[in-house]
Amino acid sequence: MSEKLAVDACVVGGGIAGCAAAVALRKAGMTVAVLDRGACGAGASGVNFGGVRQQGRNLHELPLARRSRRIWDTLAATLEQDLEFDVSGHIKLARSEADMAELEQYARDAREYGLELQMLGANRVRSEIPWLGDKVVGASLSPEDGQANPRVVGPAFARLARRLGAEVREHRRVTAARRTERGFAVEAGDLTVESAWLVNSAGVFGGTLASWFGEHAPVEPLMPNMLVTEPLPYFVSRSIGVCGGDVYLRQTGRGNVIFGGGRGWGDAEIARSRPLTDQSLGGMQRTLDLVPALTSAQVIRSWTGIDGQTPDRIPVIGHSSTTPQLVHAFGFSGHGFQLGPVMGEIIAELVTQGRTPTPIEPFAIERFAAEGFAAQTAELTHTEH
Amino acid sequence: MTAAPNAPLFHRLVDRSGPTIPFTIDGVPAVAQPGDLLMTAILLNRPALRPFEFADAHRAGFCFMAACQDCWVNLADGRRVRACTTPVENGMAVVIDGGARV
């Protein structure tokens, strides 16, 4: 039996950004439907590293990250869910003088955005983190960064959206969306949603959805390969990354050490992904080089998931360039977890006020329309998630 | 009648002659026999193998067939071994309540 819904705003993609948008739009008095191909928050929003990190981001993202970080302070109360949010600080390690210079430059730049980083010399790092290997020459610490449990955040946003009256429909894969006289018609199997506004928070499918409206946004699947150890006595007091981004780890309050290890395999079309052994073993070796204390630890699980990555590794956020009342927020390129909560507010501002006080110009979809975009692709400097 | 709190759990039914294998549990000397798995060697001397991470409790293994993973124990040299599949070795130093590792 076919079903029709008519709402003010239809959100395609029930990750953190999409569900947070549903919450904010409901609070603004609009009727909202959220469609997800699987379970809300179970995609990239739910299987990422869990870093609540500002340090190391593309500078353009810092205004969003700063604003989102404030939301994180009260998010557990808002969502009525323990998010295991721990302001552990994030420390980024330099393994060479060149790394150190890069960190110092970044700290100067980040200060312009209000993000204060503390530079730590080799001795200071060693006294703070005595169990680190001897390859570290210095570090930069972002005391207000931290970590959280990604598996519970998206679903909690979805539940709040439901409590506020949003129609949240899971296991509904959107197969078509088109502009109509009054707005949009979105098809998801036998469900049709008619809406005045359309929010594209479809992750790796964001580019496809945009293409239905004549817009170009290259989005490639990104599968971060993750591993976790058995619970260990607590010792990794900070969330840790390195210049170059090839090692990152954190320890949960329960003792499990979570760390990254390269890239997994994934097929977005069939929503399947697998960690890859060579990547896992490589990640284990690199992490061990940095943290010899893990020598006797056992890995109990590995996983990956499918995110959408843009050529310049920053998301697409903003109004459509072709279609009125279409708003994009996708392509977070493996580091959208921390930004998710603020994306709800920004999307709602774009819908209800037509603009947001947070600068989002660098994320305009038009940037991909320019000829030879690939040549302008930014150097990848940070792959940590 | 129930066992004393620190009485061993296991009870050897089939004695084996031959040499003994000395090892320690929390620094206390103990002996095992050739063919003893570490789980057997420990539980013939103690009521449990390890503290449980998430509560004030101990664990003593469960399936004895390498499936449940309940019997991973700490050795003083830093190794973590699954007691139900690891033969006891001469001089092994098992740490149960001997303080945190790492």
Added chain:
Amino acid sequence: MSDPVVAIVGAGPAGVRAAEALAQAGLRPIVFDEAQRAGGQIYRQPPPGAERPGEDLYGFEAGKAKSVHAVLSDLGERVVYRPRTLVWNVYEQRLDTLTDGGYGEQAFDRLVLATGAMDRVIPFPGWTLPGVFTLGGAQIALKAQGVSIGRRVAFVGAGPLLPLIAHQYAKAGAEVVAVLDVTPFSARARQAAGLLAQPATFAKGLYYTARNALRGGTRASGVRKLRVEGDGRVEALVWTGADGREHRVACDAVGASFGLRSESQLADLAGCRFAFDPVTRQWAPERTTAGRSSRPEVYLAGDGAGIGGADVAELQGRRAALAVLEDIGRAVDASEVARLDAALARQARFRDALEAAYPYPDHLVASIADDEILCRCEGVTAGALRDAVREKGATEVNRVKAFTRIGMGRCQGRVCGHAAAELVALERGCPVSEAGRLRGQPPVKPIPVAGGAA
């Protein structure tokens, strides 16, 4: 053209018979087994130094055990035998292995999974206390180590393993203070006709039951509401009898489990399609009588893809090997194939009757209290699962896992997965087949961060 590489995982009755048939055909199969010595769990061999006469260890089955143990050594160089090797992942016709702490890999053209089974567990108050083991664990303590799990031992279960273990313990000189079957005796009696289709096995069951009846201790059927009491260790087992009254026996160890479950994680990682078996209430990788899975390169034999017992496993191992040979274009003896298929069909009828004789004790699942630990690795309670279903909208076990960490620990849900699915189904009021099954993730067992090359 060189011979295809055939890998076998597991050196129990199914794995060694598969290896034997392949070796006889001139292939040189590679047998991976986590144990130090062949035999699997059912015919588990004591480690060197702890050997005992086969009759003491395996009773009626000593001859079969000896025969299974001899297969690989008799084959010598015609098989590649890799003991002490954990296969921790299967991906795109490659196995990832761990041998004595060193990583390795093995590409294959065909894979026979003979991964066996473990006890099926249902939590009850006190089940995580030191001194509570599975029935299989209690049996291995005796068989492979010559030890009893305690001085005064109680056994609880559902299935033919219960009287067998009680008998073995009593015979070895242990004090067995209670043997409690959670199945009503009437259920077993009703199925006697079907069980007689396999007179030898049924007679064995009667023999053990009769032997047990001659000795001291409590014997009861149809028991409910189990509870182990004790401060830091087992002190007593408490249950509600068929008479509705509470009974208690002092003891210092308990063996308890409720049937068997397949070790099917590798089949899952290999991409095999699973089906739900309503009789055993378990998901298992689909297989034909010949042992073919839904994947053309993967074959399934023995209890790892549905419980059949050791005799069936031997037949399935051989039959799966013949299927491999058929599929790679080798000649096989058609009359042997027909004989094996007929024998397997006979065994399947017996198995159906046996399963019906020991129906799943759902009353135990229904009585799991909110404060009961469900996931023993992570220490997560049944209440957390119910909250995830009731308040957080989880409809299947993988979502419950994401919300609560149930099944996320060292054992990957081997121990709690079934009970978790049953509880989700009860909470939702849906059939357990709609509560999902925990997806396998590599590594299927813990592997070291620091692993040198194998």
